[in-house]
Amino acid sequence: MRQVRVKAGLIVAALGCAVPAMAQEAPAVLPLNTVQNGPLLVSADMRQGTDLSGPWHYSIDPYRAGIAGFHGEMPERGQQRYADVDVRKAMAEDNRTLYEFDMAHSPTAALPGSWLAQTPEMRHYQGLVWYQRTFDVPAQRKGRTFLRFGAANYTTTVYVNGQPVGRHEGGFTPFAFDVTKLLRDGANQVTIGVDSQATAITVPPPVTDWENYGGVTRPIRLITTPDTYVDDAWVRLTRDGRITVSAHLDGPQAANSAVRLRIGELKLELAGKTDAHGDWRATMAAPRALVRWSPETPRLYDVTITAGEDTWRDRVGFRTIETRGADILLNGKPVFLRGISVHEEEIGANPARVITPDAARALLGEVKNGLHGNYVRLAHYPHSEVMTRVADEMGLLVWSEVPVYWMVAWSNPQTLATARNMLAENILRDRNRASVAIWSVANETPVTDARNVFLRTLVSDVRRLDDTRLVSAALLVDRAKDAAVPTMTLADPLADVLDVMAINTYNGWYTSDRLADLPGSVWHVPANKPLVFSEFGADAKAGFHDGGAGQKFSEEFQAEYYRKTLAMADSLPTLRGMSPWILKDFRSPRRQNPDFQQGWNRKGLISETGQHKMAFDVLAHYYQAKDQAGR
Numbered sequence: 048m049r050q051v052r053v054k055a056g057l058i059v060a061a062l063g064c065a066v067p068a069m070a071q072e073a074p075a076v077l078p079l080n081t082v083q084n085g086p087l088l089v090s091a092d093m094r095q096g097t098d099l100s101g102p103w104h105y106s107i108d109p110y111r112a113g114i115a116g117f118h119g120e121m122p123e124r125g126q127q128r129y130a131d132v133d134v135r136k137a138m139a140e141d142n143r144t145l146y147e148f149d150m151a152h153s154p155t156a157a158l159p160g161s162w163l164a165q166t167p168e169m170r171h172y173q174g175l176v177w178y179q180r181t182f183d184v185p186a187q188r189k190g191r192t193f194l195r196f197g198a199a200n201y202t203t204t205v206y207v208n209g210q211p212v213g214r215h216e217g218g219f220t221p222f223a224f225d226v227t228k229l230l231r232d233g234a235n236q237v238t239i240g241v242d243s244q245a246t247a248i249t250v251p252p253p254v255t256d257w258e259n260y261g262g263v264t265r266p267i268r269l270i271t272t273p274d275t276y277v278d279d280a281w282v283r284l285t286r287d288g289r290i291t292v293s294a295h296l297d298g299p300q301a302a303n304s305a306v307r308l309r310i311g312e313l314k315l316e317l318a319g320k321t322d323a324h325g326d327w328r329a330t331m332a333a334p335r336a337l338v339r340w341s342p343e344t345p346r347l348y349d350v351t352i353t354a355g356e357d358t359w360r361d362r363v364g365f366r367t368i369e370t371r372g373a374d375i376l377l378n379g380k381p382v383f384l385r386g387i388s389v390h391e392e393e394i395g396a397n398p399a400r401v402i403t404p405d406a407a408r409a410l411l412g413e414v415k416n417g418l419h420g421n422y423v424r425l426a427h428y429p430h431s432e433v434m435t436r437v438a439d440e441m442g443l444l445v446w447s448e449v450p451v452y453w454m455v456a457w458s459n460p461q462t463l464a465t466a467r468n469m470l471a472e473n474i475l476r477d478r479n480r481a482s483v484a485i486w487s488v489a490n491e492t493p494v495t496d497a498r499n500v501f502l503r504t505l506v507s508d509v510r511r512l513d514d515t516r517l518v519s520a521a522l523l524v525d526r527a528k529d530a531a532v533p534t535m536t537l538a539d540p541l542a543d544v545l546d547v548m549a550i551n552t553y554n555g556w557y558t559s560d561r562l563a564d565l566p567g568s569v570w571h572v573p574a575n576k577p578l579v580f581s582e583f584g585a586d587a588k589a590g591f592h593d594g595g596a597g598q599k600f601s602e603e604f605q606a607e608y609y610r611k612t613l614a615m616a617d618s619l620p621t622l623r624g625m626s627p628w629i630l631k632d633f634r635s636p637r638r639q640n641p642d643f644q645q646g647w648n649r650k651g652l653i654s655e656t657g658q659h660k661m662a663f664d665v666l667a668h669y670y671q672a673k674d675q676a677g678r
């Protein structure tokens with residue numbers, strides 16, 4: 048105890064101000080931003096704003112000294128990276144002053160972009176990094192200003208002008224803060240601490256099969272709105288063929304306020320008034336002229352909602368998706384999902400998880416034009432809103448998922464709260480995306496009572512937030528021992544509450560099955576629900592050929608694996624789609640075979656730099672035939 052007092056004494060002496068409590072004060076815990084308390088700013092990417100992309104100063108903080116002091120108390124001022132101070136000037140003015148950082152003179156890195164690709168030293172860094180930059184705001188400003196993050200992995204704490212703003216948990220969904228009151232005329236300073244560290248109670252947990260890209264991976268924008276604005280809005284075609292709108296205003300004029308929906312190209316107008324809570328819901332028969340969205344005709348309409356001084360806008364496609372028995376119906380017609388799985392990783396030898404519109408088009412173009420696909424599984428977490436917008440424009444149906452993956456802390460209430468918030472953030476962000484057809488609540492999770500309760504909660508959250516889409520999860524099957532042919536049974540109790548049965552299968556890759564035996568496999572799955580293969584796949588190192596000797600990691604083996612697995616797929620009467628694992632080789636710390644993997648999962652049909660493998664054509668021909676056969 049004496050040691051602390053000495054330290055506190057020193058600081059008091061150094062700063063000449065009485066802060067005896069500081070040594071004892073617990074570190075500040077900033078308020079957690081969630082869909083309940085944070086601004087949603089739905090369709091924020093369609094709003095005016097200032098993009099804060101570009102160079103940001105950064106400073107690593109492996110021991111989180113900027114979060115807590117050496118005895119876990121408030122961090123020493125000399126470690127508070129978010130302080131609103133000119134360090135050099137302060138230390139020059141009084142040489143008793145001590146700062147052990149200087150953000151303004153620290154190296155810079157381009158944001159967005161994971162720090163893994165920033166410098167060789169950061170390639171495997173996991174932990175806390177502080178980022179800081181300044182931005183100007185005009186003295187003449189009215190309305191509200193929000194600081195909006197597309198995503199930052201994993202926990203983010205935010206300060207403006209040295210003042211605490213808030214924090215967020217989750218690496219793949221948007222969050223925003225109202226910083227109106229913290230701004231000053233002219234130069235302002237924003238500091239964020241991003242901590243990529245996963246723990247036993249995070250979502251996902253520490254062990255996955257993808258690289259943990261730490262940092263700010265999507266744009267940070269300053270968005271201005273009138274005092275009262277449309278914070279949430281959802282415009283859709285419901286299964287009864289009606290255009291339905293629901294919106295929520297936020298601000299002093301939110302209650303009992305006039306609102307109007309317009310879809311100019313359809314000469315459609317719907318007017319109304321918000322209730323006492325600022326909510327509005329209205330519906331009308333869809334006009335005959337409406338062209339429904341589909342992969343073949345990805346028709347989007349400009350939609351606006353005006354309320355007072357604010358205009359919310361988006362580009363929306365109108366379609367219905369539902370199941371009938373074992374069929375998936377798109378706009379009332381059976382559809383087969385010709386898909387592939389994709390990670391959020393741009394094509395290139397040193398990806399930083401930065402998905403620009405061009406990067407999204409490069410990936411999704413391979414699916415649409417290369418593979419003749421009409422569907423993509425965005426695995427295993429919400430991808431950038433750029434991806435789902437490009438899927439809207441290109442005409443690709445989307446499976447969207449939250450990273451409830453493998454071993455999650457099922458009985459931990461905080462973990463459940465985190466997963467529920469992530470799910471809600473994902474759905475509220477993308478409810479207006481026609482491309483999104485299926486919300487997935489989990490991937491390859493072991494069946495336990497606690498898990499079932501956890502996932503059933505998520506399924507009911509989806510149904511409460513969105514009654515127009517399908518719910519699923521990537522499940523595992525039981526495999527019969529000593530059966531003459533591979534025999535699988537879907538016995539997961541969660542299947543009862545899902546619309547689509549989705550199964551991951553790796554027979555012939557992770558099992559010793561002969562590829563020749565795959566077509567004869569036996570599958571025991573529900574007959575009254577659509578089945579999709581959410582995953583199957585085999586690694587191949589691009590350019591490694593074995594002349595058909597059947598060696599794993601050869602392109603020939605992967606191609607043959609696809610031929611046999613697709614033949615097996617054709618034998619399943621309720622199969623209505625697939626998203627093989629995976630479009631592109633991707634980084635995974637679990638894959639360290641020095642000859643073939645080198646830290647990459649090689650199940651891609653294209654290499655990390657976009658080189659096509661033989662199996663790409665196998666799947667492309669299969670989908671082309673299905674497409675031409677109208678199946």
Ligand code: GCU
Pocket residue numbers: 256427490491551582628648650
């Ligand atoms: C699993 C998992 C993927 C993983 C894949 C593989 O099924 O869902 O995340 O990458 O298998 O083993 O390659």
